[in-house]
Amino acid sequence: MRIRSFMTGNFYIPFKQMLIGMKSIGIIGTGHIGSLLAKKLVETGVVGPQELCAANRTPEKLNKLAKESGITPCKDNIGVAKASDIIFVCVRPAEAKAVIAEIKPALTPQKLIISTVSDVKLADLKAWSGIDCVRIIPSVTSEYDRGVMVISFPDGIGDAVKESVMRLFEKFSLPYVTAEENISALSDLTSSSPAIIAAVIQEFAKAASEMSNGRIPLSDAEELIRETLSGTAVLLDKLSQRNAVQSGKTANLKTPVKSPVTSSVESPFDILIESVATKGGITAEGVVAVRETAPELYGKVLTNMQNKHKKVEQSLKN
Numbered sequence: 001m002r003i004r005s006f007m008t009g010n011f012y013i014p015f016k017q018m019l020i021g022m023k024s025i026g027i028i029g030t031g032h033i034g035s036l037l038a039k040k041l042v043e044t045g046v047v048g049p050q051e052l053c054a055a056n057r058t059p060e061k062l063n064k065l066a067k068e069s070g071i072t073p074c075k076d077n078i079g080v081a082k083a084s085d086i087i088f089v090c091v092r093p094a095e096a097k098a099v100i101a102e103i104k105p106a107l108t109p110q111k112l113i114i115s116t117v118s119d120v121k122l123a124d125l126k127a128w129s130g131i132d133c134v135r136i137i138p139s140v141t142s143e144y145d146r147g148v149m150v151i152s153f154p155d156g157i158g159d160a161v162k163e164s165v166m167r168l169f170e171k172f173s174l175p176y177v178t179a180e181e182n183i184s185a186l187s188d189l190t191s192s193s194p195a196i197i198a199a200v201i202q203e204f205a206k207a208a209s210e211m212s213n214g215r216i217p218l219s220d221a222e223e224l225i226r227e228t229l230s231g232t233a234v235l236l237d238k239l240s241q242r243n244a245v246q247s248g249k250t251a252n253l254k255t256p257v258k259s260p261v262t263s264s265v266e267s268p269f270d271i272l273i274e275s276v277a278t279k280g281g282i283t284a285e286g287v288v289a290v291r292e293t294a295p296e297l298y299g300k301v302l303t304n305m306q307n308k309h310k311k312v313e314q315s316l317k318n
């Protein structure tokens with residue numbers, strides 16, 4: 001009975017405390033991602049601003065965040081670690097080891113580190129900290145309550161902790177749990193992709209503007225395709241929700257998902273493409289061109305990014 005009322009979301013923090021006894025959250029590194037997480041955790045009521053403290057290498061971003069969100073600024077990283085049950089580490093890969101060494105004296109087995117740091121493995125986080133660590137890959141789209149939160153748990157972590165971690169994020173993202181070996185590929189697909197999608201769509205606008213010999217200004221082409229992209233996203237959402245209902249799953253995309261998400265019904269992408277690109281029509285010619293050339297383009301996009309992941313991992317070993 002109690003659990004059911006916690007599930008409504010109204011008793012979010014007690015639910016979390018009941019499961020893993022955690023009540024305060026700390027953030028180390030208040031750059032793009034640390035600030036985003038701090039704001040969303042407070043805004044969605046997961047934690048009160050007074051229960052969230054943060055530190056940053058230099059004070060400017062931290063002070064701005066504290067002013068905007070009401071969170072408690074902390075003068076150093078170890079202060080954050082002492083005051084917090086859950087410690088988010090949101091620094092660049094090269095800085096992670098030193099940050100964890102700095103906070104290690106304050107770490108106890110009851111605490112949990114959640115790292116957003118790309119390419120730093122769970123095994124290294126555990127070896128450096130001596131406590132349980134979880135990896136997440138957030139997306140900047142979560143600022144507007146959309147996008148995916150990729151999560152990897154270490155072996156042996158309890159289901160109650162997993163559930164509690166997923167529930168931290170479900171109000172502003174779609175939590176997706178995966179094995180750590182998938183995390184860099186899924187990071188490219190979800191966290192990097194807003195930039196990739198923007199670049200692809202911008203190229204579409206440039207090509208349209210150029211083919212009109214400038215009669216359609218690039219700024220107009222960008223604005224028109226942006227509006228179309230936004231409408232396309234809504235259509236794909238609706239088709240996906242319809243699929244979810246048909247296959248007996250909930251239509252609420254914010255419900256924590258099991259991993260992987262599979263569906264026996266037709267892909268929303270295929271339905272949308274079929275509905276616009278009628279057989280033998282003009283749009284179908286465009287779809288053929290995409291299907292002929294895109295595998296090479298996206299193969300290169302992903303290969304470039306995967307090579308960069310490997311370089312970062314290598315640099316961390318040196």
Ligand SMILES: NC(=O)c1ccc[n+]([C@@H]2O[C@H](COP(=O)([O-])OP(=O)(O)OC[C@H]3O[C@@H](n4cnc5c(N)ncnc54)[C@H](OP(=O)(O)O)[C@@H]3O)[C@@H](O)[C@H]2O)c1
Nearest residue numbers: 029030031032033056057058090091092093095116117118
């Ligand atoms: N941006 C994304 O979309 C994204 C998505 C997924 C994962 N990630 C990962 O998340 C991590 C953070 O990314 P970001 O984009 O937020 O980077 P960022 O904007 O550069 O933020 C990093 C922050 O860490 C602070 N910092 C550095 N060393 C520190 C130390 N020793 N103690 C305390 N704070 C320290 C920096 O402080 P200063 O103000 O002094 O520079 C900066 O504010 C990275 O590992 C990144 O790979 C990023």
